[in-house]
Amino acid sequence: METREDPRILLPTDAIIRLSATCICGSDLWPYRGVEAVRGPSPMGHEYVGVVQEVGSEVENIRPGQFVIGSFFASDNTCLICRAGYQTSCIQREPVGGLGAQAQYLRVPLADGTLVATPDTPSDDLIPDLLAASDMLGTGWFGAVAAEVGPGKTVAVVGDGAVGLLAVLAAKQLGAERIIAMSRYEPRQELAIHYGATDIVTERGDDGVARIKDVTDGVGAHSVIEAVGTQESMMTSIRSTRPGGHVGYVGVAHDVQLPGEELFLSHVHLHGGPAPVRRFLPDLIDLIWNRQIDPGKVFDLSLPLEQAAEGYKAMDERRAIMVLLNP
Amino acid sequence: METREDPRILLPTDAIIRLSATCICGSDLWPYRGVEAVRGPSPMGHEYVGVVQEVGSEVENIRPGQFVIGSFFASDNTCLICRAGYQTSCIQREPVGGLGAQAQYLRVPLADGTLVATPDTPSDDLIPDLLAASDMLGTGWFGAVAAEVGPGKTVAVVGDGAVGLLAVLAAKQLGAERIIAMSRYEPRQELAIHYGATDIVTERGDDGVARIKDVTDGVGAHSVIEAVGTQESMMTSIRSTRPGGHVGYVGVAHDVQLPGEELFLSHVHLHGGPAPVRRFLPDLIDLIWNRQIDPGKVFDLSLPLEQAAEGYKAMDERRAIMVLLNP
Numbered sequence: 019m020e021t022r023e024d025p026r027i028l029l030p031t032d033a034i035i036r037l038s039a040t041c042i043c044g045s046d047l048w049p050y051r052g053v054e055a056v057r058g059p060s061p062m063g064h065e066y067v068g069v070v071q072e073v074g075s076e077v078e079n080i081r082p083g084q085f086v087i088g089s090f091f092a093s094d095n096t097c098l099i100c101r102a103g104y105q106t107s108c109i110q111r112e113p114v115g116g117l118g119a120q121a122q123y124l125r126v127p128l129a130d131g132t133l134v135a136t137p138d139t140p141s142d143d144l145i146p147d148l149l150a151a152s153d154m155l156g157t158g159w160f161g162a163v164a165a166e167v168g169p170g171k172t173v174a175v176v177g178d179g180a181v182g183l184l185a186v187l188a189a190k191q192l193g194a195e196r197i198i199a200m201s202r203y204e205p206r207q208e209l210a211i212h213y214g215a216t217d218i219v220t221e222r223g224d225d226g227v228a229r230i231k232d233v234t235d236g237v238g239a240h241s242v243i244e245a246v247g248t249q250e251s252m253m254t255s256i257r258s259t260r261p262g263g264h265v266g267y268v269g270v271a272h273d274v275q276l277p278g279e280e281l282f283l284s285h286v287h288l289h290g291g292p293a294p295v296r297r298f299l300p301d302l303i304d305l306i307w308n309r310q311i312d313p314g315k316v317f318d319l320s321l322p323l324e325q326a327a328e329g330y331k332a333m334d335e336r337r338a339i340m341v342l343l344n345p
Numbered sequence: 346m347e348t349r350e351d352p353r354i355l356l357p358t359d360a361i362i363r364l365s366a367t368c369i370c371g372s373d374l375w376p377y378r379g380v381e382a383v384r385g386p387s388p389m390g391h392e393y394v395g396v397v398q399e400v401g402s403e404v405e406n407i408r409p410g411q412f413v414i415g416s417f418f419a420s421d422n423t424c425l426i427c428r429a430g431y432q433t434s435c436i437q438r439e440p441v442g443g444l445g446a447q448a449q450y451l452r453v454p455l456a457d458g459t460l461v462a463t464p465d466t467p468s469d470d471l472i473p474d475l476l477a478a479s480d481m482l483g484t485g486w487f488g489a490v491a492a493e494v495g496p497g498k499t500v501a502v503v504g505d506g507a508v509g510l511l512a513v514l515a516a517k518q519l520g521a522e523r524i525i526a527m528s529r530y531e532p533r534q535e536l537a538i539h540y541g542a543t544d545i546v547t548e549r550g551d552d553g554v555a556r557i558k559d560v561t562d563g564v565g566a567h568s569v570i571e572a573v574g575t576q577e578s579m580m581t582s583i584r585s586t587r588p589g590g591h592v593g594y595v596g597v598a599h600d601v602q603l604p605g606e607e608l609f610l611s612h613v614h615l616h617g618g619p620a621p622v623r624r625f626l627p628d629l630i631d632l633i634w635n636r637q638i639d640p641g642k643v644f645d646l647s648l649p650l651e652q653a654a655e656g657y658k659a660m661d662e663r664r665a666i667m668v669l670l671n672p
Binding site: 261 | 579587
């Protein structure tokens, strides 16, 4: 933790927001653990909800005083890639992570395209839910959409971090008939069941695949959501999917190499990547605003921003699923 | 070429057909070239059209005298995987390649599920077209379907073998607006244009990707059909596809490893594998029977079966796109 200068408007399309809450993402653990190289002190954090303080001269739709949510890539929401629903591959995209959302104030580029305002100032108890929509919920939701989850389908979720748990919630909302959560940790199993999991598989790797086949006529699930990003989790996901089924992968890939021959013979559909959360934000805000979903339950520890280091430690040691930080 | 015993009915679900024509597939060149190990004399060939000679006691829908087409995997067409349209992953599937369709007679397992009869005995000039449906046309068609080709879309086809050329035909039939064929060989370019290609790209690898981006607003094609099966062709396909676009890959993968990070960031959909030709056969037969498509044009050399060795040589040396063998 160190004090930096408050961010200022740099471009006429920027907005400055005062954060109401931020959090530590599972993906923040990669550099914390040294799996991703870090070249010195770096602004951290890419999840944010808060109140607009100031906007640049070209910002038209976002106004000071609004409560807003954005996601980890700023996007113009007008280019042909955004219009196709892939705002995280926006032609003008800019990572928010480099700006540091684990802070009191944040500069958000491309404010009109990036930020979505809530209908009104939310009550305090909704803030964790809205914060979850900024990344983990939107990412789990994209995983479920990429895996073509729908009514009548059997869905497996590989990974029991916040994204995996919220993928269970998404699968339920999208009408899945059966939802198999892979988890070895009891508090996470309980939350998975709360969100709609019908089965828990504690085995991993090939044993986990065998268990999923056991309960899916020997052929695997229709839809598998990958929410880890390792070689093992990707192979578990591909092998747990029936021929013609769909893998939606949203775990940030680290040292993954997919064997072409096995993939070819698997007959699965593969889709995923950095979740275009912006695509889903209006619907997710609606669901939260109407209290139809409670994604904020993944935050099982809240700390003042000054104790961020303790938050990283708690998540690294699996003492917390997800840590909310109060700026 | 050697003389083997005629095949006989082994199971009550078998049929024996007398081949009217067979051919050498691009994938037969992998063992021919030593890329795939061969442990001694092997029956070759998996593409066949012909007249039913005899059926087993449990065959109900296929009758002696019918002219039939089947594909390279026998399938029951009734299991839950077949019903989902993935007959090449049928729970009972059996490769026909091991039985040897480059022959006068062929035993076809699971005849009821595998074989599709034409409306009547075809005239001789339709036989190459019908033979093409047995594999290359059905495979190119699956590639186009897997790549979600459709009206208004820009499609790129990587590979100018018979499957690639017939993927061009499929893309045209499925309503693609623009079809970019990658080919360096003039006779293949001409056939690609005959089948509906609107653009030819002669560059390969990263240069080919750059050319495709040049003509697609800098973002890549909506749909890319991969019809080779090498590391280079897979990466060219992924890199030529816009974020949110679709790669349909049907080239049999050889020593392919897909880098997880690049795939993750590419935002493409990936689907393919051994084409479930059986899914498409009834429609393809209709199109051929009504002379709406002419896939048999890919056969630019016809030889008597006895000269199969010369046929392999001609294809290996690229003197022929596709060799038809007359048993």
